[in-house]
Amino acid sequence: MSERVVPAAARQRRRPTKQGVVLSQELIVETALRLIEEHGSDALSVRRLGRALGADPSSIYRYFRHTDDLLLAIADELIGRTMRPWRPTGEWLADLRELGLRVHAGALAQPRAAALSAYRVTGRAYEIQAVEAILGVLRRAGFPDPEAVRIYHAFVDQALAFGALDSANAALPRAAREAEAQVWRTVYSRLPADTHPNIAATAPHLVATMRGSSYPAAQELLLTAAAARLREIRAAHGS
Amino acid sequence: MSERVVPAAARQRRRPTKQGVVLSQELIVETALRLIEEHGSDALSVRRLGRALGADPSSIYRYFRHTDDLLLAIADELIGRTMRPWRPTGEWLADLRELGLRVHAGALAQPRAAALSAYRVTGRAYEIQAVEAILGVLRRAGFPDPEAVRIYHAFVDQALAFGALDSANAALPRAAREAEAQVWRTVYSRLPADTHPNIAATAPHLVATMRGSSYPAAQELLLTAAAARLREIRAAHGS
DNA sequence: ACCTTATGACAACACCGTTGACCTGTGAAG
DNA sequence: CTTCACAGGTCAACGGTGTTGTCATAAGGT
Structure with missing residues (x-):
């Protein structure tokens, strides 16, 4: 049935997004921090983050169950x-x-x-x-x-x-x-x-x-x- | 040209809402506090507050410029x-x-x-x-x-x-x-x-x-x- | 070469704050 | 008593949010 979120360790299929970016928990966290630094914490939203990553916002839910998980x-x-x-x-x-x-x-x-x-x-x-x-x-x-x-x-x-x-x-x-x-x-x-x-x-x-x-x-x-x-x-x- | 927010002291036209409520800063603050107490602080939104007051949400902006003003x-x-x-x-x-x-x-x-x-x-x-x-x-x-x-x-x-x-x-x-x-x-x-x-x-x-x-x-x-x-x-x- | 399936993409849902345009009753002025 | 300006309530719309169900596809194991 395939869980929505696969643990980081078990990931192997590194499929790039349309814009050619290969996602990972690390990349997402880093990008989120950069976003916050540059445009303030209000700038952090799933959709903006997706845009900054070059990926569809919903892709992030393959790595973090909720926004809360990402914040942690x-x-x-x-x-x-x-x-x-x-x-x-x-x-x-x-x-x-x-x-x-x-x-x-x-x-x-x-x-x-x-x-x-x-x-x-x-x-x-x-x-x-x-x-x-x-x-x-x-x-x-x-x-x-x-x-x-x-x-x-x-x-x-x-x-x-x-x-x-x-x-x-x-x-x-x-x-x-x-x-x-x-x-x-x-x-x-x-x-x-x-x-x-x-x-x-x-x-x-x-x-x-x-x-x-x-x-x-x-x-x-x-x-x-x-x-x-x-x-x-x-x-x-x-x- | 008529400012959006009229200072509380200068208010005199007390026009009731469709549901018969006469608004005021005090009533809005009290209702907001009641909302938070009863349904948690997540329950406080302009739209919900409007509903709780029996008024259109946008009416609140006649009394507070932003949500921030209300929170203060x-x-x-x-x-x-x-x-x-x-x-x-x-x-x-x-x-x-x-x-x-x-x-x-x-x-x-x-x-x-x-x-x-x-x-x-x-x-x-x-x-x-x-x-x-x-x-x-x-x-x-x-x-x-x-x-x-x-x-x-x-x-x-x-x-x-x-x-x-x-x-x-x-x-x-x-x-x-x-x-x-x-x-x-x-x-x-x-x-x-x-x-x-x-x-x-x-x-x-x-x-x-x-x-x-x-x-x-x-x-x-x-x-x-x-x-x-x-x-x-x-x-x-x-x- | 085939099949499974992980993973990205898309569209939709229900909410949010905020604003501009409109309408109407109030209260004061004549 | 009527008139009339306008404060203040209402409506609709904009652009944003998190989240989810569904679909498409490429990667990797066999």
């Missing part, structure tokens, strides 16, 4: 690109700090794709590799399993969440971003001290810190708390 | 609902904890609106009120202004970023969410210990914690670090 494959490729050049040093704090900043920077580099995949669990190769690596760092540092998992989740989700947030903001049309900056400069820094004393008192600081991402600060707070917790654990264990 | 109006109403019942107790830690959880829960209650508005600065009434309130809590606790702003920024962005992340996840089609749960149960909890020792060792914990958001844990870590910092500051000041 894209997400995993992004994880791979983030993790591939990462080398743990053995210093757990430094390693996590480095990795968090890398994830965040990766998201900013690929804003549209990051926003698309940050909230998905793919269960694919690269993601598994990343989970294993981070859990390894935490457990080797001395966190007991439940604690390691808790911190793992908080840490990873925070990096992904800030990545998505900051890159969504970075991807705003220029006009919209300028309008936002204007709001801070006009609305917030002109609120009178008698009705809004706290904003008025901190307005210069508010406007100054507005331009950068708060992710580094947030990550530092989270890691500080984790380090403190680890000292407690070690003390309790050593006594 | 919905988001604004949600911020209102989040902030309105909030009463600070004077205990800064408890107050921030409560507020963060409230923001996060509010985002989850209306995933689509939350995802859209999390990375935007509106400068509207409720947003200003929230900024003033949180800064007030931090400054009264004893944080000096630059520190108060830094922590404010990290805290708020964390709540919004997690809100957006978790609500994007919550907005997934049911099938996709079930597939994700399945991934944790099948893929991750069955990896062999020799290739993936850290995942294998923590699999039960991983599966247990994946069902909930990691926001509470992340928030707790951030607040713990902030409290530690405050003790330092007080000590330095007191000496």
Whole structure:
């Protein structure tokens, strides 16, 4: 009867499309990422992707059951690109700090794709590799399993969440971003001290810190708390 | 020439639809919220909303220029609902904890609106009120202004970023969410210990914690670090 | 050389947001 | 009390979306 989707490994009949392209999961994912990079994540649709590939849109369903499957494959490729050049040093704090900043920077580099995949669990190769690596760092540092998992989740989700947030903001049309900056400069820094004393008192600081991402600060707070917790654990264990 | 959208304040001709409903911005926002609550956020489309209102879909464009405008109006109403019942107790830690959880829960209650508005600065009434309130809590606790702003920024962005992340996840089609749960149960909890020792060792914990958001844990870590910092500051000041 | 069948192509379905043209009741002005 | 401009509701259409059932054909195994 022939299933609609044949697993990548079992494929052998490489029949070219009318326009002479030989399709594959890899080619489709790469083309999708290129499409997103060049024209934004709104540009990703089955039909556009088909056009960019030089194939009928419905051909894509021979490789991915739904658009969702395709998105997961894209997400995993992004994880791979983030993790591939990462080398743990053995210093757990430094390693996590480095990795968090890398994830965040990766998201900013690929804003549209990051926003698309940050909230998905793919269960694919690269993601598994990343989970294993981070859990390894935490457990080797001395966190007991439940604690390691808790911190793992908080840490990873925070990096992904800030990545998505900051890159969504970075991807705003220029006009919209300028309008936002204007709001801070006009609305917030002109609120009178008698009705809004706290904003008025901190307005210069508010406007100054507005331009950068708060992710580094947030990550530092989270890691500080984790380090403190680890000292407690070690003390309790050593006594 | 007659603008497409007339500001709410200037409206006076209340012409009923064929089905006898008198439209207004408020009615449209309320109906949209009801639709989302009752049938999930996928149920929100201009056409469905028109049907639910008893009006032609295109009528909605007499009140909101785009779907985005409508979603922002919905988001604004949600911020209102989040902030309105909030009463600070004077205990800064408890107050921030409560507020963060409230923001996060509010985002989850209306995933689509939350995802859209999390990375935007509106400068509207409720947003200003929230900024003033949180800064007030931090400054009264004893944080000096630059520190108060830094922590404010990290805290708020964390709540919004997690809100957006978790609500994007919550907005997934049911099938996709079930597939994700399945991934944790099948893929991750069955990896062999020799290739993936850290995942294998923590699999039960991983599966247990994946069902909930990691926001509470992340928030707790951030607040713990902030409290530690405050003790330092007080000590330095007191000496 | 033949046959199976994987895989690409096509057409159709039901939806979506948005817009321009049209029509009509409202409310104010005379 | 009538008139009349026009706000605002309606209709039809455009171009887009994901997805599926059906068909055609070339590739590969025999």
